[in-house]
Amino acid sequence: MRWVRYETNGKAHYGMVEGDQVIEVDGLPWGEHTRTGNQVTVADLRILPPVIPPTFYAAGLNYMTHRKKMAARTGETVVLPKQSDIGYRANNALIGPGEAIVIPRDSAGKLQYEGELVVIIGKKAKHLSEKDALSCVFGYSIGNDVSERIWQRGDRTFWRGKNADTFKPMGPWIDTDVNLDALETTVRLNGKEVSRFKTNDMIFGVEVTISTLTRYNTLYPGDMIWMGTDEPTLDMVAGDVVEVDITGLGTLKNPVIAE
Amino acid sequence: MRWVRYETNGKAHYGMVEGDQVIEVDGLPWGEHTRTGNQVTVADLRILPPVIPPTFYAAGLNYMTHRKKMAARTGETVVLPKQSDIGYRANNALIGPGEAIVIPRDSAGKLQYEGELVVIIGKKAKHLSEKDALSCVFGYSIGNDVSERIWQRGDRTFWRGKNADTFKPMGPWIDTDVNLDALETTVRLNGKEVSRFKTNDMIFGVEVTISTLTRYNTLYPGDMIWMGTDEPTLDMVAGDVVEVDITGLGTLKNPVIAE
Numbered sequence: 001m002r003w004v005r006y007e008t009n010g011k012a013h014y015g016m017v018e019g020d021q022v023i024e025v026d027g028l029p030w031g032e033h034t035r036t037g038n039q040v041t042v043a044d045l046r047i048l049p050p051v052i053p054p055t056f057y058a059a060g061l062n063y064m065t066h067r068k069k070m071a072a073r074t075g076e077t078v079v080l081p082k083q084s085d086i087g088y089r090a091n092n093a094l095i096g097p098g099e100a101i102v103i104p105r106d107s108a109g110k111l112q113y114e115g116e117l118v119v120i121i122g123k124k125a126k127h128l129s130e131k132d133a134l135s136c137v138f139g140y141s142i143g144n145d146v147s148e149r150i151w152q153r154g155d156r157t158f159w160r161g162k163n164a165d166t167f168k169p170m171g172p173w174i175d176t177d178v179n180l181d182a183l184e185t186t187v188r189l190n191g192k193e194v195s196r197f198k199t200n201d202m203i204f205g206v207e208v209t210i211s212t213l214t215r216y217n218t219l220y221p222g223d224m225i226w227m228g229t230d231e232p233t234l235d236m237v238a239g240d241v242v243e244v245d246i247t248g249l250g251t252l253k254n255p256v257i258a259e
Numbered sequence: 260m261r262w263v264r265y266e267t268n269g270k271a272h273y274g275m276v277e278g279d280q281v282i283e284v285d286g287l288p289w290g291e292h293t294r295t296g297n298q299v300t301v302a303d304l305r306i307l308p309p310v311i312p313p314t315f316y317a318a319g320l321n322y323m324t325h326r327k328k329m330a331a332r333t334g335e336t337v338v339l340p341k342q343s344d345i346g347y348r349a350n351n352a353l354i355g356p357g358e359a360i361v362i363p364r365d366s367a368g369k370l371q372y373e374g375e376l377v378v379i380i381g382k383k384a385k386h387l388s389e390k391d392a393l394s395c396v397f398g399y400s401i402g403n404d405v406s407e408r409i410w411q412r413g414d415r416t417f418w419r420g421k422n423a424d425t426f427k428p429m430g431p432w433i434d435t436d437v438n439l440d441a442l443e444t445t446v447r448l449n450g451k452e453v454s455r456f457k458t459n460d461m462i463f464g465v466e467v468t469i470s471t472l473t474r475y476n477t478l479y480p481g482d483m484i485w486m487g488t489d490e491p492t493l494d495m496v497a498g499d500v501v502e503v504d505i506t507g508l509g510t511l512k513n514p515v516i517a518e
Contacts, residue, residue, distance in 0.1 A: 052313065055349045060415065085415035088347045090314045092476045104475050156319065156344040163347070164475035216363050216423035217351045
């Protein structure tokens, strides 16, 4: 099943994608819902980020290549993280597919993409074992963890470096039937492929991350976890167009503009 | 005006406090709302955290004394932050007054309190000057930024050190008529005063913080900003009771228990 969140007449709706049509529903995909009589064509939709989560989790440094390249750049030896220390991102930064990533006025003008798998939670969960971890997952989507590297490195927190408005493109939809091992993530900048990696080749996979998280934090329906990215991450400037594609999950495409 | 959020029959409501009575409303305090015919006595309420925000901001290291003592402990010279780098906390951790702060099973067993002023946003805001910053504020409440210092220092992020379930007590309500300069924050541990400071004696005050934040991030109605704390912050163990009191805003009291 494929779920899309979209806007009509200033209101957000969820709908089920069936071919090139979207069947509007009342309610939430992971809760009670009923089909309304309304139906729209996918191509006509203004698609919104598929979720505005109660809590927005993000795993950092979660791929080997990414980690090794970061270490090489700073002259460090590669020390892989011992445990999955999950961070947070902020809802103010979420935008849907097609919306512009805006470079803030006082940025030096370069942002970097990070193409990521997004896990969307469908059931309240605490103390899940790795074996049972996927039982709370509703589905998967695509995120672009846009980062202003100067702020990311210089500020004490990631507040603007990773969470300025428009820095979290997400979508286009949520797929519920996904084989993680079959996925491949591709990033294109202005149509040219700049990154390709096996999506599930993580240091801490989805099961481990959920099991670790739920030792301390209750996951709620609608929460989401962004799973990190692999290298390379290149600079984007105003006028660029960035696409993140994950096999079978669609393509998240956003232009970059200056404020 | 004083607003409280509470639970009756498994549903969350907002109400206006008038004396020892609460007038239930439909809608949100910062949006359209109407009085319902229902009325309850404050003493009978199960009070909830006053807000589950779209985005949960938190200013760290925002008082002089706190900063100086932390530096002394680590042998550093005091370097005050040059700018207000705001962090994030997570909604899963929010609890109301009276609810137990739970020490997770595999914690060494000591948590610390941080008594904080909470600013609640009532209007969408971007690019506010310091002069206009307070125009987006709906009201104020009290938060206790409970921290597990071993995890806070050892993990790469604050995910469990500051955001494990129950680590963010908040309440008891929201006050809209507040003179910031008249406020004093007091923390009591098992009835004994352990901390007292001028609430508005911040390095980066509410106006500066909002003005800085809104250069990059849009604030939305219901967002909140926790403003940091001053020293000392002592250990709490299972069996303790912690109270944070801010002049005129009430008292936030929570017991500490082991998981």
